[in-house]
Amino acid sequence: MADFNKDAQELLDAIGGKDNVNAVTHCATRMRFVLNDPSAADVDRIEDIESVKGTFTQAGQFQVIVGNRVGDFYNEFSAVSGVEGVSKDDVKKAGTQNMHWLQRLMAALAEIFTPLIPAIIIGGLILGFRNILEQVEFGMLGGQTIVETSQFWDGVNHFLWLPGEAIFHMLPVGITWSVTRKMGTTQILGIILGLTLVSGQLLNAYGVEDIIAGEVPTWNFGFFQMDMIGYQAQVIPAMMAAFLLVYLEKWLRRVIPEAIAMIFVPLFALIPTIFVSHAIIGPIGWQLSTWLSQGVQWGLTGTFNWVFGFIFGGLYAPLVITGLHHMTNAIDLSLVAEYEQTILWPMIALSNIAQGSAVVAIIWLHRGDEKEQAVSIPSMISAYLGVTEPAMFGINIKYVYPFVAGMIGSALAGMISVAMDVAAFNIGVGGLPGILSIIPEHYIGFLIAMAVAIVVPIALTILFEKRGILTKWENDHLPIPKLGQ
Incomplete structure (x- = not known):
């Protein structure tokens, strides 16, 4: 670490000294700072430091690119500055002080979708591979698809729909979990809420023909009925339902005595949210999602x-x-x-x-x-x-x-x-x-x-x-x- 001592001291001086550092951590290649006064950082001086390969500011964080040895640099920086590092989540939270409301909103949206991206990417690859197997006709196969000429690949194609369906059709589960994770409420309640949106008891959202034909199962409460329609692959209804759960749980924790909170907060947060999600939020969210899709699709397929x-x-x-x-x-x-x-x-x-x-x-x-x-x-x-x-x-x-x-x-x-x-x-x-x-x-x-x-x-x-x-x-x-x- 000794070879970074001079550069770490130079970086500390160039960012405005110890008093200007609100929080610091590092990732795979970058030092990540939250500065009390970002304008005090001398960017030109920082980028002249031998170990530094560039800088940029994102999500309220001033980030200094060091490279693969950033861990060693970080340790040396902590030694010369006396500043203790914090977790990446803490740095993200501290970084909001340098962000306006729109940036905070986008950062929150990013933190909801970021944990889901690896699964979505894998799901996209699976669907792409499956469609090559079952849709592309090859001349060398006599104009047939791979699944039409091979029992093995036909089996692989069917098997891969298992994770493919889990990723995309059951996506609301991931969204409701991620929202509760981001907002700091009970994550298992988010998972259960998501499962109630895609339960096998419900008519699959892709059963359009059944919906049009009116063949929709219902919950009959005597004086009114409610359609049992699922929200497979639906993003906006899942997000709206999850935020209702989050804010209801937070409110209940403030008003219900701690002695009975373990029982009644989950009960009164989850059950009403599930009901409202199917009775009100789900249909509204689905309609909003449809309008959004139609608007974008119109732009993508219209005359211009x-x-x-x-x-x-x-x-x-x-x-x-x-x-x-x-x-x-x-x-x-x-x-x-x-x-x-x-x-x-x-x-x-x-x-x-x-x-x-x-x-x-x-x-x-x-x-x-x-x-x-x-x-x-x-x-x-x-x-x-x-x-x-x-x-x-x-x-x-x-x-x-x-x-x-x-x-x-x-x-x-x-x-x-x-x-x-x-x-x-x-x-x-x-x-x-x-x-x-x-x-x-x-x-x-x-x-x-x-x-x-x-x-x-x-x-x-x-x-x-x-x-x-x-x-x-x-x-x-x-x-x-x-x-x-």
Whole structure:
């Protein structure tokens, strides 16, 4: 750790000293600070420190990129500063002091969906693989699908629906659990609430024909009846029900004596929430979800859908910066629930590719800069695999023009994708592996859009630097200031 002593002391001074540190922790590659006065941090001085590979601010946290030895750096920083680290959750909580209400709302939404993303990605891969098995007709198989020619793969296809159904049809369980986890209430009650929304006793939400025909089972209370309809794969009804449970439980804990709270808080929180969820919240939430899906689908399939694709493709990367991109998870899942496919998600994968491609151009333009390559190469790989934050905050926003080049490339790719009606089965892995979630009949359209998302950002980034467009790049190759500085 001794080799980090000087750099740790320099970082402490540059961020405004010990008194300016509200909380600190670290992740896999970054020191994560919550500063009492973020403006006191001298970003230029920090980025000149030998061990530092870049900085950015996100979710109220000032983050310093160190690399794989961040654990050793963190220990040395704690030693020289006397500041004890806290958990990542504590840092997130402290970071809200530097966020306005919209950022807090988006951060809360992110914390609800983030724990679900690994399962959703796996589910997308499973559905993509199953559709290759059962929908793609291969010439070498005589124009038949794989399941039609192989009993083994037919069995695999049927078996994989077990986890596929658990992930997507039972998604409300994950949502209600995640909301209670985020809000600090009883998580098992959230799980039970979610299970009551997708119970096998209920008519499956996908039984549209039965609903239209009026063949819906009911709960008969004598003076009124209530339809027994499930909310499989529904996002908005599950979120609304979960928040009702959370706030009802919190209120009950304030008014019910502690001596009997263990019995009556769960009882009076859960049972009324389940009833209201099926009687009021569920139908309202389903209607809101339907309207949202129909509105987005109208934009994606209407006469000027290419305009929608151009705008969304271009603006998705800025949405990531603000945290608003987490809203697209709910929209995508609503589209899949309503239409069994999503035209929106492929554009997200293309945006990942575009930002990664802009970093490729920077790697080539700045070849030989080993310090920058320690950030640019891993961030490029990360972006191509669907995680763009390291690429955007570590490289593209730092220089501005590659970020803009990536936005333009993404806008053009999004326009092509929507114009060609490219659709995915569901959310999956972003970036280059995103093709695994694309409906096979749209492979060609996605590959064309992907080529645009690769070539255009690289070409524009090189052009912008060579012509001095959107950059203050000088002959001495000093990096331009960050946005907002």
